[in-house]
Amino acid sequence: MEINRRLFTLGLGSAVAWPALGGLTTAAYAQSPVMGGTLRIILSEPVGLVSAVSSQGPIAQISPKIFDGLVEYDLDMNPQPQMATSVEMSDDAQTMTVVLREGLTWHDGEPITSADVAFSAMEVWSQFHPRGRSTYAALTEVETPDELTAIFKFSKPSAFVMNALNASEAQVVPKHIYEGTDILTNPNNLAPVGSGPFKFVEWQQGEYILLEKNENYWKEDEPYLDQIVVLLIADSASRAIAFEAQEVEAAGAIPVSLADARRLEELPFIEIPESGYEAYGNNNFMEVNVRREYLADPKVRQAILHALDREAMIKNVYFEFGKVATGPVPSTISTYYTADVPTYEFDTEKAISLLEEAGFTPDGSGVRLNLTLDPLPYGPIYPTVAASIKQQLAVVGIEVTIRSADAATYYQRVYGEGNDFDLTITGASALTDPTIGVQRFFWSKNIIAGVPFSNASGYADPEMDEILESAAAEPDPAKRIELFHKFQVKAATDLPILPINDMPYFAVKNTRLQNSEVSPYGFGGSFSTAYLAE
Amino acid sequence: MTDAAVTVATETPLRRRKRPRAVFISGIAMLALIALAALTAGLFWPAGPWVAAGEPYTPPMTAPGLPLGTDVLGRDVAAMLAYGARVSMLIGIASTLAAAILGIVIGATAGYARGWVDDALMRFTEVFQTIPSFMFVIVLVVIFTPTIATITLAIAVVSWPPVARLVRAEFLSLSSREFVQSCRLIGMHPARIVFAEILPNCFSSVIVVSSVMVATAVLVEAGLSFLGLGDPNTASWGGMVANGKAVIRSSPYLSIIPGFAIFVLVLCINVVGEGLNDRLNPRMRN
Numbered sequence: 064m065e066i067n068r069r070l071f072t073l074g075l076g077s078a079v080a081w082p083a084l085g086g087l088t089t090a091a092y093a094q095s096p097v098m099g100g101t102l103r104i105i106l107s108e109p110v111g112l113v114s115a116v117s118s119q120g121p122i123a124q125i126s127p128k129i130f131d132g133l134v135e136y137d138l139d140m141n142p143q144p145q146m147a148t149s150v151e152m153s154d155d156a157q158t159m160t161v162v163l164r165e166g167l168t169w170h171d172g173e174p175i176t177s178a179d180v181a182f183s184a185m186e187v188w189s190q191f192h193p194r195g196r197s198t199y200a201a202l203t204e205v206e207t208p209d210e211l212t213a214i215f216k217f218s219k220p221s222a223f224v225m226n227a228l229n230a231s232e233a234q235v236v237p238k239h240i241y242e243g244t245d246i247l248t249n250p251n252n253l254a255p256v257g258s259g260p261f262k263f264v265e266w267q268q269g270e271y272i273l274l275e276k277n278e279n280y281w282k283e284d285e286p287y288l289d290q291i292v293v294l295l296i297a298d299s300a301s302r303a304i305a306f307e308a309q310e311v312e313a314a315g316a317i318p319v320s321l322a323d324a325r326r327l328e329e330l331p332f333i334e335i336p337e338s339g340y341e342a343y344g345n346n347n348f349m350e351v352n353v354r355r356e357y358l359a360d361p362k363v364r365q366a367i368l369h370a371l372d373r374e375a376m377i378k379n380v381y382f383e384f385g386k387v388a389t390g391p392v393p394s395t396i397s398t399y400y401t402a403d404v405p406t407y408e409f410d411t412e413k414a415i416s417l418l419e420e421a422g423f424t425p426d427g428s429g430v431r432l433n434l435t436l437d438p439l440p441y442g443p444i445y446p447t448v449a450a451s452i453k454q455q456l457a458v459v460g461i462e463v464t465i466r467s468a469d470a471a472t473y474y475q476r477v478y479g480e481g482n483d484f485d486l487t488i489t490g491a492s493a494l495t496d497p498t499i500g501v502q503r504f505f506w507s508k509n510i511i512a513g514v515p516f517s518n519a520s521g522y523a524d525p526e527m528d529e530i531l532e533s534a535a536a537e538p539d540p541a542k543r544i545e546l547f548h549k550f551q552v553k554a555a556t557d558l559p560i561l562p563i564n565d566m567p568y569f570a571v572k573n574t575r576l577q578n579s580e581v582s583p584y585g586f587g588g589s590f591s592t593a594y595l596a597e
Numbered sequence: 598m599t600d601a602a603v604t605v606a607t608e609t610p611l612r613r614r615k616r617p618r619a620v621f622i623s624g625i626a627m628l629a630l631i632a633l634a635a636l637t638a639g640l641f642w643p644a645g646p647w648v649a650a651g652e653p654y655t656p657p658m659t660a661p662g663l664p665l666g667t668d669v670l671g672r673d674v675a676a677m678l679a680y681g682a683r684v685s686m687l688i689g690i691a692s693t694l695a696a697a698i699l700g701i702v703i704g705a706t707a708g709y710a711r712g713w714v715d716d717a718l719m720r721f722t723e724v725f726q727t728i729p730s731f732m733f734v735i736v737l738v739v740i741f742t743p744t745i746a747t748i749t750l751a752i753a754v755v756s757w758p759p760v761a762r763l764v765r766a767e768f769l770s771l772s773s774r775e776f777v778q779s780c781r782l783i784g785m786h787p788a789r790i791v792f793a794e795i796l797p798n799c800f801s802s803v804i805v806v807s808s809v810m811v812a813t814a815v816l817v818e819a820g821l822s823f824l825g826l827g828d829p830n831t832a833s834w835g836g837m838v839a840n841g842k843a844v845i846r847s848s849p850y851l852s853i854i855p856g857f858a859i860f861v862l863v864l865c866i867n868v869v870g871e872g873l874n875d876r877l878n879p880r881m882r883n
Binding site: 320321322323326378379380438443446447449450451453454457464465466467468469472 | 653739
């Protein structure tokens, strides 16, 4: 197997050899895996099964079991060979050469060739994948000099692409099935012919999705499991009961309420893994509409952050999941994270004096400032956090009015024309690379009315734009890291977005299930090495 | 629930037995107590319910000054309950008043005018009656964003049809009675006949129906809050149950206390409503 320096240096910045079998840790081999068995996992009903055309959460969890990615990432975000045996980025970060493994086949027996890769990149990822459209925006063509080699040509440096080559970000789909069809409505999206360790068998809407072992998978002896039954249970209380009754082995992406998670964890047969979600970089934050004149002064934003006891919020509202965030890059993205930024400890005195400095004096009833707060209308946590924020800001004289709304109204208020909001408590995935997952909230060119999860705060700073744009274009990994450190300092100084907490995108699993978190994508991994212990 | 309201008023009286006076009195006493708690909440907890009063998840009767314990954010459950009573009673009474006025106007017009006006108004009423009321409230609240005012209005909009039908029926029977005919004969203005002669005669039935509507409104508000569609800036009993639901296994009191409060309030309103029916419904008088 070829060892490729550029690939590693871009992945982590330190050189380690590819293990003989990618993706497996030594610990995993300490005990021998059990072959066979049926794994039962829980998922919310996905809208399809092909990640190449959608970034929807449930799809990202199931699709990588049916489709291989070009690479898979190990827990330190080092790329490991999957469909590709080597991926090499040129020094100017404008040419990426992918060499496929020999003898790969689709589940229908057709060979997998570089033409499939070229078709997927040009016709699918850069056209239909919500993040792929920006990740692969600079892709001009994919050359296929032979059956196994695909050469990606970019019009500008695109080093971050190396962090988006796995099955949920860059999924190779069969050209012979998609070519010449309407890709978004192709029946293959619902009953896919894939390339991964498990083959699609059937999907009973609202009940289950059945996957079975791909006997022709390229990895010898893998997958270990015979079958995966994906139970489509939406209700979180029913999920908790299924775990308690041991009717299901696992589920990812915060499958039960936080209180239930802490309760289930007490059971001897339940485990909440502490890793296997790093790639999501899940974090919660409060965006501030800096267009409002009363919020334009950074001192007001600093005062708000000083007034919040985020430790107490994590303890009581988040049931001690996650930790206080220092900025927009979560600590789980260890490559780019720095803690060396201005921080704002809980200090109501300081908050009050900052508000005084900014010219906000209390009126007759002690109120300095009236603000609205829109919680993201997904799940019960954001409204509870909003209530907690309202309560805490009242102490320093900021009267908060919480506005609850349905999703459409929320998006219209926060991201729509006119940006009719003061504060919004929300969350997002920073993903594996700040250019892909974080830049969108800070880049002034991403202030686009009507686009959810764009720059809603209206923050526009030429110096910030400069940092972000250089980081996106910088081919040298060390310099990129340096630029992102600079970015985090600036973000924490200007505070258009107030960091709340890094939130683990945790899974709940029965202790019988072994070896399931072998990548930072955790439950969004292939599960080819997962097995059920006796 | 609205159907029950109609049944109360139209049920054959002879088969019914009057409820004991003691039940009626204790219902009123309990309601008065809840109203008192709602009115004096500001005296006992001047800072409002939205302040941390102690460690979060303090169980009831374990900390001094916190007889009902604290919730997930350390708020005093007793304070939340008292301020929540305000919301429940305010929405219950205001929405019922609005619905009663709307119902009386439409019912009286239809019943007195008869003919095509009656037909048109009754078809209009039926449109509202065919839409499941709770669903309709949800739709209205989602469209107009949940605040106390919109919730009150939404509940009023779905609750007036029974009043309108009742008032219309009363008008149909009353307007052919001799005293009304004599008013017509002496050339009294129709408005005066409606407001001074017929309307006072059907007030007792309206009061009986309305009293049960208050209970329905309280339940609807609690249901909305439970679904996260209440006004997020107020303490509400339904909202308290919803917040407590997440921790029902570890801190059941957070759901049980406000749930019991809703139960008691609705029960009392019903008891008082039935008692009023016994006393005001002319067909029930001995």
